[in-house]
Amino acid sequence: MSLVPVEASFFGQSTVALAQSLIGMLLVKETEQGIAAGWIVETEAYTGVADQAAHSFGNRRTARTEIMYHEPGHVYTYTMHTHCLVNIVCEPVGVAEAVLIRAVEPHIGLSLMQERRGLDKSLHQLTNGPGKLTKALGITMNDYGNHATKRPLFIAVGRQVEEISIGPRIGIPNSGAARHYPYRFWETGNPFVSK
DNA sequence: GGTACGATGATCT
């Protein structure tokens, strides 16, 4: 098992392309309690200035969205309804786009994830949602601004994915036409996707 | 199997 972070150049592709490339990659988080990692099985692309569903729509720039304007590969975490969500920043400096990681398949540190999520949860309930996977892996707002090529939170080379499905994004009913964009990607048939 | 809804807190106006 080699947990080697990917090269920074991996993140130098378009947001939509990266959202698909991330499917099958390994999301790794190291803490004092140990390592937890999961295969990424579901992502969503948020394409910034013209995407009404993106936090950076119209180039809105605040303390929260600041990291989206930086180099690709940075980690963008933020809280939503008491949950922490994790994104990977895309596109060159000044272009604020990102990929939301919506679900992973538990791979390393299963008992640690179960401990964090509650022992009554079945395996497939641990990480099949954006708020769930951050809790299972121990990802918090402290990871905001970390680069995904560096510990303790990074992307590692993953496995082959046979087929990727495409559909509209989830949970953005108030985003005008943007809600219909085919920007959600998941590994076809994988039982750990959020829906 | 499905849908409905309330809790909950950071962020922005």
Next chain:
DNA sequence: GATCATCGTACCC
């Protein structure tokens, strides 16, 4: 004070 890129439970097929 309004707005959410959510989750879990309740309830109804």
